Amino acid sequence: MNGPILVTGATGFIGRALASRLRRDGVALRCLVRDRARTQTTGLAPSEIVEGSLEDEAALRRAVTGVEAVVHLAGATRALRAAGFFRANTEGSARLAAAAAGCSPGLRFVHVSSLAAAGPSVDGRGSDAAPDACRPRSCYGRSKLGGERGVLVHASRIDWCIVRPPIVYGPGDEATALLVAQASGWLAPVPLGRRPLSLVHVDDLVTALIFALESRGVPGFFPIDGPERADTTSLPQRIAAVAGRRVRPLPVPMPLAFVAGFAADLVHRLTGVPGYFGVDKLRDVASVGWVADPAPARERLGFTARIGIDDGFRSTLAAIRPSGVDPVTRAGG
Helix, strand or coil: CCCCEEEEEECCHHHHHHHHHHHCCCCCEEECCCCHHHHHCCCHHHEEEECCCCCCCCHHHHHHHCCEEEEECCCCCCCHHHHHHHHHHHHHHHHHHHHHHHHHHCEECCCCCCCCHHHEEEECCCCCCCHHHHCCHHHHHHHHHHCCCCCCCCCCCEEEEEECCCCCEECHHHHHHHHHHCCCCEEEECCCCCCCCCCCEEHHHHHHHHHHCCCCCCCCCECCCCCCCECCCCHHHHHHHCCCCCEEEEEEEEEHHHHHHHHHHHHHHHHCCCCCHHHHHHHHHHHCCCCCCCHHHHHCCCCCCCCCCCHHHHHHHHCCCCCCCCCCCHHHC
């Protein structure tokens, strides 16, 4: 790849890591950015920035014209109401795909969706299903599935590929900090009953996205899995163990968790600040499990994840550890 490669969401957790890797590999970048002020800590050069949003069709046309490929990462992971998810994840993705098809037909379009779009699975089965066979549980998952459908409307004019990551973790991520905080005390609230989980380190996901970019002419739905799995009960224990601690899981019945979720949503709406925890998130947490099938990405993109859970969290904790301070204590307060 020579580029330019358009990256949306380049100021976000995954986008920053992808932009850094592409720049290190000598690939020319173009980044759609809603707020130029947020680029000051990302290392993006002014020449790499197209200012605009997924709601700005003129900016989208400027962004996609003349690029070799697109990696679409921008979207909403938190919203006060369902409409916020659909506005960003469904409508925004459809606008970007339409702009790409109209201005740069034939470009490689890597759409980053979510395992939540496919629906829950305990063994990975169905995690690579076409949208009509997917069964998402949350508004977030349905909005990401809507984004996939918006891309496929233009499938005849773009070289499309849809990637479905599971939990993505690594340094510099607010959701990862919450996982670390969960392992910071003596007790870690977890759902009653173990639920299997796939998760992938951000560096492995970035590698998967680069493999997807380079696999021109290969369409499909590609779940991403790490080299090993965990479950809702063991994950906080493993994070604590990496930090040299022990934590005891505290199983919480889902009805009680939903009461807390309703209360959290009320607080979010009163303050106007969306959070990660709420009823919509609990719809996913209450599911039987979230496991990705790594075979499609391995067999068709040539990608295999390398970073195990212990090594991944060891490097994550090291990145947030100030000298002489316990990273778990710092993250958990």
